[in-house]
Amino acid sequence: MSEGRARVVAWIGREILPHEADLRAWLRRAFATAGDVDDIVQETYCRLAGLSHVDHIGEPRAYLFQAARSVALEQLRRARVVRIDTVTEIDALNIELDEPSPERIAGGRRELERVRRLIAALPDRCRRIFEMRKIEGLPQREIARRMGVTENVVENESVRGLRAILAALAEGETEETAAARRPSTHDRTRKRR
16 A cells, blocks of 8 residues: 555544434435445545545544535436425535634634643743744754754654643643532532532
């Protein structure tokens, strides 16, 4: 398997498969028989697997739904008899393809601010190297020249910064999960009564 093909297959597994249940539910609402749904999903996967690259896809879920919608519309056009309510339902179920929900936008902003705080908390040299390498996209050689250090130092500091940020993010998720499981003070007082 070529590297490009392996990347597409991994992308489908990581970015597309988790949305299959939602896709099937949407298709079941729009189509009468489950056989139609299976055919549409299968054809959609075939088309996605046939892509030469996926770098251009910014919203995998929206891309999946749009691809399935296209397949469904093609099948409807080919069918001899089409129920009018099916066509109406597909048009009425226009999926928001480009616009994330307000909750998703707010969550993304909170996460971005959290990452900014974590970057700011890195040691000075590590932070400056991390910003130049990961945010500005400068090559290691250029960063090393600007800061008067070796490329090895640049690489080590970049990795150190990334590990610190990922560890803090993972720790935060663990704390959030634990907090969600922990009963509130109100719940504990109710249990005592």
